[in-house]
Amino acid sequence: MISRIRQRSVDALGIWRTPLLYGAATAFVFWCVWYFTKIPCTPHNAAAGLCNPGWLARFINAEILALAVGAGIAIGSVKGGYDYYMLKNMINQEREDRLKKEQELRDLIAELRDELREARSSAEDYRQRLDEERRQADEERRQDIAARRRFEEERRQAEAEERRLSAEERRQTLAIQQAMLDTIVRLAERRNGNGNGTHSSD
Secondary structure: OHHHHHHHHHHHHHHHHHHHHHHHHHHHHHHHHHHHHOOOOOHHHHHOOOOOOOOHHHOOOHHHHHHHHHHHHHHHHHHHHHHHHHHHHHHHHHHHHHHHHHHHHHHHHHHHHHHHHHHHHHHHHHHHHHHHHHHHHHHHHHHHHHHHHHHHHHHHHHHHHHHHHHHHHHHHHHHHHHHHHHHHHHHHHHHHHHHHHHHHHO
């Protein structure tokens, strides 16, 4: 509580210090003008009521005190009001600038969040596309491997079939050659047999 009052007093003194100095300077100027321009307090003037012959009256009187203090208060109030207005205007301007900057910062943060969201979405789409391409590549690789295996199996079957056909062809060729050879041998034996029979009848 006391610290808060002290802080407010310090703040008020900071605001009103210059206006108080202006008011005091104005009061002093008024007093100087009165002091150096007043009529001399002679017995004749005192008898006429134009001055007070008292010791303090040589330096000040109620009228000039009221005028000087009033002028000082007026100048201090004007200066204080002006300073307070300018301070308040400056505070309001700073508040508006701060609010504007905060709004710009919020807009920038929102824009960055949108860009980040778009970047994440693009990255997710790119990752999904890469995954899909990877799956397609794996599927194509599996299909290539399966096709290669089928090709190898078909090639082995074709080679085996070719070997079987070649073996069958050789066997048939050998069989044909053997049959022809047997036929030639029989013909030769028959011819020889016929020749031997003719010789015997002669």
